[in-house]
Every structure is written in C-alpha cells, then in structure tokens.
Amino acid sequence: MAAAPVGRVGDLAVEVRTGSSFGCTRPNTAPLRSCWRSLADRSQALPSHASFTRQRIAVVGSGISGLSAAWLLSKRHEVVLYEADNRLGGHAHTVQADGTAVDTGFIVYNEPNYPNLTALFAHLGVETAASDMSFGVSLDDGALEYSSSNLLAQKRNLVNPRFLGMLLDVMRFYRSGTRDARALEADGGFCRLADYLDAQGFGRAFQEDHLLPQAAAIWSASLRDIREFPAGTFLRFFDNHGLMLPIDKRPIWRTVAGGSARYVAALAADMDGEILLSRPVRWIARHADHVVVEDGAGQARSFDQVVVAAHADQALAMLARPSAEETALLGAFRYSRNRAVLHRDRSLMPRRAAAWASWNHVGRRGVQGEGGVTYWMNRLQPMEGAEPCFLSLNPDRAPGEVLHDQVYEHPLFDGPAMAAQARLWSLQGVRRTWFAGAYFGSGFHEDGLQAGLAVAEQLGGVRRPWLTPKPSGRIFLDAPAAAREAELVA
Numbered sequence: 001m002a003a004a005p006v007g008r009v010g011d012l013a014v015e016v017r018t019g020s021s022f023g024c025t026r027p028n029t030a031p032l033r034s035c036w037r038s039l040a041d042r043s044q045a046l047p048s049h050a051s052f053t054r055q056r057i058a059v060v061g062s063g064i065s066g067l068s069a070a071w072l073l074s075k076r077h078e079v080v081l082y083e084a085d086n087r088l089g090g091h092a093h094t095v096q097a098d099g100t101a102v103d104t105g106f107i108v109y110n111e112p113n114y115p116n117l118t119a120l121f122a123h124l125g126v127e128t129a130a131s132d133m134s135f136g137v138s139l140d141d142g143a144l145e146y147s148s149s150n151l152l153a154q155k156r157n158l159v160n161p162r163f164l165g166m167l168l169d170v171m172r173f174y175r176s177g178t179r180d181a182r183a184l185e186a187d188g189g190f191c192r193l194a195d196y197l198d199a200q201g202f203g204r205a206f207q208e209d210h211l212l213p214q215a216a217a218i219w220s221a222s223l224r225d226i227r228e229f230p231a232g233t234f235l236r237f238f239d240n241h242g243l244m245l246p247i248d249k250r251p252i253w254r255t256v257a258g259g260s261a262r263y264v265a266a267l268a269a270d271m272d273g274e275i276l277l278s279r280p281v282r283w284i285a286r287h288a289d290h291v292v293v294e295d296g297a298g299q300a301r302s303f304d305q306v307v308v309a310a311h312a313d314q315a316l317a318m319l320a321r322p323s324a325e326e327t328a329l330l331g332a333f334r335y336s337r338n339r340a341v342l343h344r345d346r347s348l349m350p351r352r353a354a355a356w357a358s359w360n361h362v363g364r365r366g367v368q369g370e371g372g373v374t375y376w377m378n379r380l381q382p383m384e385g386a387e388p389c390f391l392s393l394n395p396d397r398a399p400g401e402v403l404h405d406q407v408y409e410h411p412l413f414d415g416p417a418m419a420a421q422a423r424l425w426s427l428q429g430v431r432r433t434w435f436a437g438a439y440f441g442s443g444f445h446e447d448g449l450q451a452g453l454a455v456a457e458q459l460g461g462v463r464r465p466w467l468t469p470k471p472s473g474r475i476f477l478d479a480p481a482a483a484r485e486a487e488l489v490a
Helices: 030-040 064-073 115-124 155-159 161-187 193-199 204-219 223-227 231-240 261-269 312-318 324-330 415-421 445-460 479-489
Strands: 003-009 012-018 025-028 056-060 078-082 094-097 100-103 128-130 135-139 144-147 253-256 274-276 281-286 291-295 300-303 305-308 334-343 359-363 371-376 390-393 402-412 433-435
Touching: 056 064, 056 291, 056 300, 064 078, 064 261, 064 305, 064 445, 094 402, 115 261, 115 445, 135 204, 155 161, 161 204, 161 231, 193 204, 193 223, 193 231, 204 223, 204 359, 204 371, 281 305, 281 312, 291 305, 305 445, 312 324, 312 334, 324 415, 433 445, 445 479
Parallel strands: 056 078, 056 305, 078 274, 135 359, 305 433
Antiparallel strands: 003 012, 012 025, 094 100, 128 253, 135 144, 281 291, 291 300, 334 390, 334 402, 359 371, 371 390
C-alpha cells in the first residue's frame, strides 16, 4: 500500500494509508493507542463514586450540554453554572423580529433521531409545532434552480442532461447509501467523502448541485470541508436521520413553539443551583483534592469536580497544565466560524419564488464557488402573518433590512477529529475534570444533550427521569460506561 499524507491529532502524527474498495484510507493510530493506554492505566482515571456523596460541582458553559448536566446534577449536588454570555442556551438562541420569536441557532429536531430531546421537552411541558424541511438550490445567479418540493421550478430542468443525470445519481445514492455505510464501517478504514463519491462514480452534477450543498447546509460547513468528512459517518448520519428514505416516508421535523428560548427557560427554572451570567472562565486548575475555577472577574472558587461543557478548543484553552491526552484529543477538533444574519432581504433567496424552500443553498457551482445557506424562517417556524424573514449563514454580501447578526462556531468532523472522538470518554473524571459537548457526536442538539446527561449520570449518581432504548446512542462511551448504561435500560 502506498503511503498517503500525514494528518495530525493534537501533537501526534497519524499516518494515513490507502487500500480500500471505496478508494478510502486507513489511519495508523498506534501513537494514539499508546497515549490512550497510558491514560487507562492511571489509578486516578475514574473515581468510583460508590456512595455518591453530595459534591460541589462547577459546570462551565450553558449550551445544551452544560445546561442539561447542571440541571440533572443539581438534583443531588451543589452546582454552580458559569456562562460567558449574558444569556443561557448557547446555540439555542431566540431573538425578536418585530415582535415575532425567531430562532437563529438550534431550530428543528425530529422525534425518532432526537429521543432524549423529545423526552426532555415532554418532561418540561415544552410545546412544539411541526416544521417543513424542504431544500432548494440556486447556482450561478439562478442559472440552475430547483427545490425538493418543486424539481421543475425551472422548466428547462426537464430537458437539461446535467440535471437529469443528477436525479439518476440521487436515486442511486439513496439506494446504495445504507449498504455502503455498513460496508465502510465493517472495512474499518478512514474514507473521505470525496474519495467515496469519486470511487463510486457519482457525477459532478450530483456532487456540486445537490449533495455537497445539502450537507453544507446541514453542518454549517464549507463545501471543501464537507468533502473531507469521513464517508462512513456521513452515510450513517443520512441513514439514521431518514434522509435515504423517500420524501413521503421521512420523519416529521418539529420546532419549539415560541422559540428555543422557552425550553432553555423551563430547564433553568427546574434547576437547583447558582447561575452566573457574563462570567467567562479564565482558567481551571486541578489539584489532588479539589479544582479551582477562576472567572474573568478574577474571582477564584473551589469545587470537588468540574464539568467543562464548552467547545473542545475552548475547553482545552481553559485548562491550566493540560495533560498530553487532553491536548491530543481535545486539540484534534477544528471549528468553523459562521456568521448568521437575520434579515428581510429577498435577494439572498433563489431568483424564482417557485424554487424557494425552507433551506436554500445560493452560490456558485463547484467546490471553489462555495456559497451560503439561507433559511426561510416563515416556513420553518410558526410565524403566521409575519413579514418574510430569512436567516443567512455567511452571506457573500451585506443583506438589507438586517434584524440580528450573530456568530456561531460548529465542529468539523474530519479524520483526526473522528479518530480522537472514539476515545474522548477516556478523559472523563481524570483530575476531577469532565467534558461534554455536541462534538462527542455529530455536532447536533441531541448529541450535546446525550453528552451532558451521560456525564451527569456517571459523575453524580443521578438518572434522567425517562427511559429510551439507547440513551447515549449518538455519542461514544467507553466500554465500562456503555455496559453500565446497558444494564440500566435492560
């Protein structure tokens, strides 16, 4: 097998080798395995917490991971929740557009793929409403336009060979994707999405005019970054979310009535603990018998344990003297910065109103062309009678009638990130420190919630007040944690 480029996981080189029927590559993770073994051998790795005595616990970050962990831990322990922003919720961010509640971060979920979020909303009595998840594409100033609900929004698509070829590849992809996902997982190698698509003969039209724009909208990532995604993970996500199914058999997506801020408020109201807003954490110092958290105001407080529920790179930056394992695993994750602009400018939508959809990719054809996604919020959330309202990610020009401007960061799941993700749980409890975030899974709300709840249960001896068949089915647990969870739901 010929040697391929060398990637990096933190400070550790990962050699990648070719040699797969899918045109894939296989990482040499021996350097990481030795690092992980040294961690597993440590006597202080995971405290037994057999008696689960009441502890004083700091939780850093109030996104879905931190807020859920703090909420559940507060049922038995003393909890202090730190949040750098002046509001709770992280990506659950609702703003007012002329008196109408509009979400700019977390917007939709579905019940089959978000079981814990569905159960949490039911537990808190959060009202939800059905949403619409149509997808539209507009390329090269309207030269090509279509939507999932109106393929012939542009009449000449019917006689466009490139478009018709794209549709044939769409059908082939949805027929073969589930099978290929299983084969890629069984193969065990790392395969870039770009290599998989090329090896399987999917045309440029399918890649550039459909799949890559759709995936870029889902993950809030560039077309270039999407091509670097692990193919197996990508296909499994599409399969698990029903995106391989015919349109009429796909799950119904839902949104929080009145905006996601309502569930954030309900969760915070049900939490017994101290909440500190506008308190960024400067550093976290771990000692043999306690942890010290110092905030941006210079106030240092002592705790028995700390849960760092921030992005992986932010978590690493907070740690005073991080270990080699923390540096390697947390440092493997890269993030993309995405500007989300809420506005009323119709010119950032497809030129033909017939091609408008809930999610719209508007840009140039090809990987180099990039582009951005614009959400038609009136179709995604209950906004009866409201003026047209749009949310654009990374617009290539300034929209008119701007209502709100916000920057979010999203994890990028490339090869080094996926190699590290499988071992993240081995960091839990070491030096009284725990980690949670959507980066433990696919980067979505259910992933962050599963990570927060699993940490709270293992650390605090508490149980979420509902049962689901696979409570942590979207994140990586280590073998002992997975076994404990399996016993609880058996």
